[in-house]
Amino acid sequence: MRLLGDSISRVFLTGGSGFIGSHICDKLLAQGYEVTAYDNFSNGRREFTAGHLSNPNFKLVEADCLDLPTVTKEMAGHDLVWHMAANTDLIGSHAQPARDLNDCVVATFNVVEAMRQNKIKPILFASSGAVYGQLCLENHVNETAGPLSPMSTYAAGKIGSEAFISCYCHLYGLHGWMFRFGNVLGSRVTHGVIFDFIKRLRENPKELMILGDGTQKKNYFLTEECIGGMAWSFVNIPMNDECPCDVFNLGTTTVTRVTEIARIVVEELGLTGKTEIKIQGTKRAWLGDQPKVHFTVEKINKFGWYCKHSSDEAVRTAVRRVLGKEQG
Ligand SMILES: NC(=O)c1ccc[n+]([C@@H]2O[C@H](COP(=O)([O-])OP(=O)(O)OC[C@H]3O[C@@H](n4cnc5c(N)ncnc54)[C@H](O)[C@@H]3O)[C@@H](O)[C@H]2O)c1
Known part of the structure; x- marks a missing residue:
């Protein structure tokens, strides 16, 4: 079984030259998918995807998600959007709070707006367990925990992004799978x-x-488990017009x-x-x-996925x- 099944051929991957994104490129290209990696190289590394440049199924676009006309043009013709781009400089983010507003919230708004214009439905989104803030310091929280009161601009950016994805799903027919990760580890x-x-x-x-x-x-988990869990959910947890999007904790307890x-x-x-x-x-x-980041993964376990x-x-x-x- 291929990672995203056979209904998908062309994947538009934001943050495709980053740490996790480049591993997604490797896996999708190895299974014959066409991949457009869209990255502004604010934190991506050219060497991570350099080996794919001669692959006709791979296209690298060096551009910013903040550039709505370009993201809209480059996204045209794809079947699925895998949205990984964000500011990931957590330690430095409080010194430049606008980065999380721009590279997370505005970037995500542009991505879903480009999807609306291009009539593309599915989006997989990398959110974070950071959204739980104080709630997950002592207790193991599930996806219904709230109210969410973020402790960092990074977490605020993820909550804002989830909100735009959710409303675009409800208003404009997108289907969204949003994943609140633990910490992802691996080479690169x-x-x-x-x-x-x-x-x-x-x-x-x-x-x-x-x-x-x-x-x-x-909680820490490996790149292949993170990527596998996202793709598995897309294939095995269908969205529909009554329930067009959902959020899942992803990782280990x-x-x-x-x-x-x-x-x-x-x-x-x-x-x-x-x-x-x-x-x-x-x-x-x-x-x-x-x-401390403590959360449960019972929701996705009940569907059948385990780390x-x-x-x-x-x-x-x-x-x-x-x-x-x-x-x-
Ligand atoms: N690594 C983790 O432990 C972890 C945990 C939870 C969530 N996440 C999320 O997973 C995603 C990928 O994280 P990563 O660890 O691979 O980080 P990363 O920094 O390696 O990847 C992010 C990529 O996005 C690109 N990017 C940033 N802003 C952009 C913009 N405006 N336009 C285009 N490209 C832009 C960067 O150049 C980089 O290549 C991020 O959304 C991150 O918040 C990661």
């Missing part, structure tokens, strides 16, 4: 805790400072503490006993950080992939 990761720890340990193997108070616990991630990274780098792991001691790792690996397994595998010890 360009941000986040594993990337940061490895980078800093390469600069100074003697010491690793953990930001925050060291009690942070989040297990969590990994930041100190355990540090231990695994140090071990996989062969630095056990050589690196002193220190804890900064501040309440939050950065302004807008959400130290195969625990959060700890995903962390270990991802570290090994980033270090080139494993493929994937």
Whole structure:
């Protein structure tokens, strides 16, 4: 069975040269889909999709989702929109709050407006568990949790995007699958805790400072599980005019503490006993950080999709992939 089934041939993928987006390109092209990767390279990397440039089924468009005429023109003729583009600089986002308004909310508005003009129905959207804010610090929340009061401009951007996708589904006949992810890990990761720890340990193997108070616990899962879960939902959870869109938590219910991630990274780098792991001691790792992200995935489990690996397994595998010890 192909990832998106046989009703889809041409996929318009925003953020297609980013970390997760480039893995989506690999998987879709390997199964014979045609893919247009639309990316402004604010955080994408050319080398992630360079290997596909000679593939006639692949088209790379270097352009911005904020450019509505271009996104509308380039989207024409596609069967499905997979919307991954967003500002993902979580640590820096509070210093440039307009980035989340633009690259998330306005970009998403333009994407659904371009879909309306091009009469394209299905959209898969990468939202985030960050939308739950304080609600998921202690309790494991499901998709009905609310009221949502975001703790970061990033989370506010995702809530605004979900809102525009939902209303375009109800007003203009789009069908939307929106996924509130845990933390996604794998090769090519360009941000986040594993990337940061490895980078800093390469600069100074003697010491690793953990930001925050060291009690942070989040759920981690691998790129292939994230991509597989989104595609599986599109194929197996049909939308219709009565229920044109839905939101799903996606990931694992297990969590990994930041100190355990540090231990695994140090071990996989062969630095056990050589690196002193220190804890900064501040309440939050950065302004807008959400130290604990706990959610349930019972809704998608009931439909029949399960994450195969625990959060700890995903962390270990991802570290090994980033270090080139494993493929994937
Ligand atoms: N990585 C995670 O753990 C995680 C968790 C939850 C949600 N998400 C969401 O998944 C999506 C992909 O994340 P990622 O980790 O691959 O990040 P990423 O930064 O690697 O990918 C985002 C891509 O979007 C592009 N982009 C940003 N703004 C754009 C714009 N205005 N127009 C065109 N392209 C633009 C960037 O250049 C980049 O290539 C994002 O929406 C992110 O919020 C990721």
